Amino acid sequence: MxxxxxxxxxxxxxxxxxxxxxxxxxxxxxxxxxxxxxxxxxxxxxxxxxxxxxYALSLASIDLLKEVGAWQNIQASGRKADYSQMQVWQLNGLGELLFGDNDNNDDESKAKPAAMLGSMVExxxxxxxxxxxxxxxxxxxxxxxxxxxxxxxxxxxxxxxxxxxxxxxxxxxxxxxxxxxxxxxxxxxxxxxxxLDTLDYQQTAICCAIQTSMPHLATARQAMLPTGTLALLPLADITEEDKANSQHWQSVVWTLPRNQALALLEEKPSYIAEQLAAASNYELGAINKIESIASFPLAAQQAxxxxxxxxxxxxxxxxxxxxxxxxxxxxxxxxxxxxxxxxxxxxxxxxxxxxxxxxxxxxxxxxxxxxxxxxxxxxSLLNWLFAGELAQTRPIQQLRSEGMYRVSKIKPLMRLFAMQASGV
Structure with a gap:
């Protein structure tokens, strides 16, 4: 040895x-x-x-995969969906956060090509x-x-x-x-x-792939709902049919209270798709197809x-x-x-x-x-601020709305958040 x-x-x-x-x-x-x-x-x-x-690979993770020679294989496969913006919003309050190089409204920003924030890879x-x-x-x-x-x-x-x-x-x-x-x-x-230190959120995430009527436009979306978060993440187009009508497939991670999620999983896929579209407030229109429905319980842990x-x-x-x-x-x-x-x-x-x-x-x-x-x-704090009974009280709702609104107006802070998410 x-x-x-x-x-x-x-x-x-x-x-x-x-x-x-x-x-x-x-x-x-x-x-x-x-x-x-x-x-x-x-x-x-x-x-x-x-x-x-x-997986929402950050730029730092992509750099590491490049160093070991694996990212080159992923690129060659075409099975990745790069994203240049992240949108976070709440349906029952004010404020929307839009992360990305072109999040300013000035002419100089609009003229720039959108910089990649990361890539979604299966x-x-x-x-x-x-x-x-x-x-x-x-x-x-x-x-x-x-x-x-x-x-x-x-x-x-x-x-x-x-x-x-x-x-x-x-x-x-x-x-x-x-x-x-x-x-x-x-x-x-x-x-x-x-x-281990553990924290059971008493939530279950429903995971599936969906085809929406509107394209994702290289944007990773996350709605902060009273029941939990709903993420709509770009998926790579893998068939010729997909590529002819690109950017319409998304990966969904829909967080719900455990009992509610388990009950929904008993329903037909078409019903789940209807409920999912409604929960997202039809952000990307109707859901035309739904595949690979699965679930997993949510808990945090640390050694x-x-x-x-x-x-x-x-x-x-x-x-x-x-x-x-x-x-x-x-x-x-x-x-x-x-x-x-x-x-x-x-x-x-x-x-x-x-x-x-x-x-x-x-x-x-x-x-x-x-x-x-x-x-x-x-x-855990973000989850607590948006999901559960206490999170729906008026003081917490006002705090969330005001906080998101104020943060969205501070462009240097928004760029810092985007850099943190990218791992660079």
Missing amino acids: KNNHSLIIGGGIVGATLALKLAQAKRPVTLIDATPERDDKSWTEALSRRDARV PLVIEHALWQRLNDDDVSDYLTVIKGQKVVNMDWLGAQSGYKVSLESGESISANLLVGADGRGSFVRKHAAIE KSYIADNLVLIGDAAHGVHPLAGQGLNLGMLDVKALFEQLEYDYKRSGNTLWGSAQTLRTYERLRRPHNSLMMHSF
Whole structure:
């Protein structure tokens, strides 16, 4: 075992991105993922279907995907929907926030081409682009990928040796640094006895893909409703028919009180489409088609510690936030960037002797946990300000309306919010 060897458990977007960053830097890394390997035929079949879910990739996340060579594959696939504006509004009050380079009304602003704020990409499209890179020759000397194997045990061998991980096949792998990138129900976090702070919103999000009668015009929309947020996010056009009438497909994340959502899910798709169009106040007209209806309960969580001896958590294994701002994956990608940079910095500073030291991991936690906590609590506050009984009282309604109206008039502040959303 080399002293700079890392073992990443969880081959999703965050875990695969970190694995590629390490391999590109010639740091030996093993990536273990429980999902079975797909062949080309399986990938083609899976990608032929439109996914109702999308990730709102910030410019910072896109830059990271470019660095590891995955964004180029996404571009080649054409399965992305760039957006240049974000619109946030409430239906029962004053005020609308419109983020984007052309949010001013002066002639100079209008003459500029709209700058991209980010891109909406389906999860499977990102995963495919990353897995294509994981098999490329330029990283193969430093990267080992194990697919379709679950981790059944992990033993700490001491600070000098790190961890020994056992797979269901009976194989054991040792590494100086163990990275948990295995999602909200993280095996790594549980076996490290790291506890969680959790907040159940008592809400459920209905997710679906819709075709609207009006085009989205490269705008990500979010209505703040008394029942919760309703997001209408641009989807890539994947068929020739779509491309002939472009920008009409959207990904929907509709947050409702749990009982109301579960009752609605029992109805026919046509009824759900009618209710959805009405809830959006027909912002994009009628809904012509609805596909891939699904749901998931909403809760926020954060690990009480991101680190232990020779162990670190990233992405959803460390934190999970309310989806109302679409920043969950972006926070995980910022974890990757911070962890990689700190590992490299301390390794070189130590004369290439210390990899994943306690000091390195503590610095990473100081960089990321306060920021992620702020984001988690900010999203919770926004949800509280708009949804629920208290949020519908007149004082809170007046506070929201006045606040949105005032903020919308402060252009430097609007540009700052747009930069924050872009991660730059």
